[in-house]
Amino acid sequence: MRPAIASCALALLLLASATAFPAAPELKGRWVQGAPVFGTVAPGSKLRFGERDVAVSQEGRFVVGVAYDAPPAAELVVTDPAGAVHRYEYSVEPRTYDVQKISGLPQGMVEPPAAVLARIESDQKLVAGARVFDTPIDDFAGAFIWPVAAEVTGVYGSNRILNGVPKQPHFGIDLAAPEGAPVRASAGGVVRLAHRDLYYTGGTIILDHGHGLSTTYLHLSKVDVTSGQEVKRGAVIGRVGKTGRATGPHLCWRANWFDVRLDASVLLQPDPAKKGEKKK
């Protein structure tokens, strides 16, 4: 009798482990414009989202990013370890973005003089090059923290009208911390860019948290890390400042999934941050 009971228990155990990962991805996060969506599939699955093959960690974890202007339908294509292909469709909630008017900026910063166009182009290459990594580390799947304790004064996606001229939307979360306040790594990862003086963004740090998820810290008065350095969540990486095109000291904090610009606040809370919210 005993061996029969044992093999029955074993069969149940095998059944349980086979059903531990249902066919459909388990998701954490809402399908809303600008949001990161985290998920888990059976380890060994292959995943595709839009035009991109998505890395799946050994535990089956992954992240994808929903664009600022994503269409109303999104699809994940999962090839399970047995080779069967499953398609999952999701509806993406649209967002309404603020319009932000800033006047009185030096005209040279709104429409850069020809003399700095080459510098801006080389800055953009540095930044783009820091966001191509698909690093097999799993910090992306852990908790994130606010990089400074401060009030939100600017939100993701706001359309900017600078000195009356419509510009690219603002993709950061502005946090009104004082000059010199310590800026902390929102999660662990690898420094992919540490630059003291980019034309628009001044002192700039980009941290790679794995699987294409990165966070960016702008207008820093001090940069305390170097490219290639590993950092832990909460480590002081720089100081708040107003370098680059900034009207006063604040941290502009951003998140990306590769070149897809995300709302960094959604790394910490289900609903996008609004102006006036206080973070700590």
Ligand SMILES: [Zn+2]
């Ligand atoms: Zn900003």
